[in-house]
Amino acid sequence: MNGEIETAAQTSADPAAKAELDKAFSDLYRTHLRDVYSYSYYRVGNHHDAEDLTEQAFLQAYRHFERARRESDGRPLRPWLIRIAHNLASNHHRDRSRRPQTPLENADPIAARHGTEAVAEGREELRAVIENLGHLPDDRREALIMRFALGMDNREIARALGRTDGATKVLIHRAIKQLQEEMDS
Amino acid sequence: MSADERPPKGVMTTDVERLLSDALRPIDPPQSLWSRFEETFAAVTQAAADELSDWADELTDSELSSLRDPRNWVRPVVAAAAGGVATGALVVLEVRRRSKRSNGGLKGLAGDLRSRI
Numbered sequence: 001m002n003g004e005i006e007t008a009a010q011t012s013a014d015p016a017a018k019a020e021l022d023k024a025f026s027d028l029y030r031t032h033l034r035d036v037y038s039y040s041y042y043r044v045g046n047h048h049d050a051e052d053l054t055e056q057a058f059l060q061a062y063r064h065f066e067r068a069r070r071e072s073d074g075r076p077l078r079p080w081l082i083r084i085a086h087n088l089a090s091n092h093h094r095d096r097s098r099r100p101q102t103p104l105e106n107a108d109p110i111a112a113r114h115g116t117e118a119v120a121e122g123r124e125e126l127r128a129v130i131e132n133l134g135h136l137p138d139d140r141r142e143a144l145i146m147r148f149a150l151g152m153d154n155r156e157i158a159r160a161l162g163r164t165d166g167a168t169k170v171l172i173h174r175a176i177k178q179l180q181e182e183m184d185s
Numbered sequence: 186m187s188a189d190e191r192p193p194k195g196v197m198t199t200d201v202e203r204l205l206s207d208a209l210r211p212i213d214p215p216q217s218l219w220s221r222f223e224e225t226f227a228a229v230t231q232a233a234a235d236e237l238s239d240w241a242d243e244l245t246d247s248e249l250s251s252l253r254d255p256r257n258w259v260r261p262v263v264a265a266a267a268g269g270v271a272t273g274a275l276v277v278l279e280v281r282r283r284s285k286r287s288n289g290g291l292k293g294l295a296g297d298l299r300s301r302i
Contacts, residue, residue: 022230029222037214051218055225062229129204148202149209180201 025065029058032078035150036085042145043089053092057085079159082146086160132182140175147172 036057041050061068061084068080133141139161146152146160158168 026226029226033214033219033222034211037218038212041212042209047215051214051221054214054218055222058222059225059229062226125204126208129201129208133205133208144205145209148205149211151211176201176205179205183201183204 021066024069025062028061028065028077028081032081033058035078036081038149039082039085039145040089042149043085043142044092049092053085053088056088057081060084060088076156078150078152079156082150082152082156082160083162086142128183129179132179135182136175136178140171140178143168143172144175144179 033054037050037054040053040057041047044050044053058081061081068077072080133144136144143157143161146157152160154168154172155165157172158165161168161171163171
C-alpha cells in the first residue's frame with residue numbers, strides 16, 4: 001500500500017503540517033462518512049459493496065486532500081467527496097457489466113440496486129417510487145439521490161456532477177417531472 | 186376522467202418529492218465500517234509518515250554521498266580554474282591599456298610631430 005500513498009503531506013516535510021492535515025482529514029470523514037455511505041448504498045444497492053466503495057472513496061480523498069483543501073478556497077468539501085464516490089460507483093457498474101451476471105441479479109435488478117425491500121418496508125407507494133427511480137436516466141437518478149438522500153442543494157449537486165448551477169436545476173426539475181409522470185401513468 | 190375531474194395544470198396527483206424524501210433516507214453506516222475505517226486510516230497515515238521519514242533520510246544520505254564522491258569535485262575545480270583564467274586575462278588587458286596611455290613611445294612621438302607639422 002505504501003507505494004500507492006501519494007499524499008500532499010509528503011511534499012511538505014513538516015511533521016506538524018502533516019499532523020494538522022491528518023486531523024483535518026479525520027474530521028472530514030467523521031462528518032461525511034454517512035453521506036458517502038448513503039450515496040454509495042443507493043448507487044450499488046448492498047451494504048457490502050457500499051462499504052468497499054466508501055472506504056475506497058476516502059482513501060482516494062486522502063491522497064489528494066491537501067490540494068483539494070487548497071483549491072476549495074474554504075468551500076465545503078462534501079461535493080468533492082460525493083464526486084469521488086460517484087466516479088467509483090460508475091466504475092463499479094462498468095466492471096460489473098463486463099462480468100457475467102448471476103441469475104439472482106437478473107431476478108430483481110431494481111431491488112438489488114436500491115435495496116427496495118429494506119427502504120420501502122412493503123409500502124406500495126414507496127416501492128413504486130423506488131422502482132420508477134430505477135427507470136430514470138443515470139444523471140437524473142443520481143441528482144435525486146443527492147438531493148433527497150443527502151439533502152444537497154443545487155450548487156452542491158452541480159459541483160458534484162461537474163455541471164453549472166442552471167443545468168443542475170433543469171436536470172432536477174426534469175427528473176422530478178419524469179418521475180411524476182411515471183407515477184401518474 | 187372528465188375535464189372537471191382532471192387536476193389543474195401544474196398540480197400533481199402524486200407528491201413525488203414527499204415520496205422521495207420518505208424513500209431515500211440517509212443510511213447510517215454499520216458500526217463495523219467506523220472501526221474498519223479508523224484502522225485503515227491509522228495504517229495509511231502511519232505508512233505515509235514512514236515514507237516521509239524514509240524520504241528525508243534518503244535525501245540526507247544521497248546529499249552526503251554526493252559530497253564525498255570525487256567525481257563530483259571536477260566541476261567545481263574546472264569552474265574555479267576558468268574563473269581564475271578569465272580574471273587574469275582581464276588584469277593583463279587593463280595593465281597593457283594603462284601602460285599604453287602613460288607611455289606612448291615612438292608611435293606617440295611620431296603622432297605628436299605629425300600634428301605639429
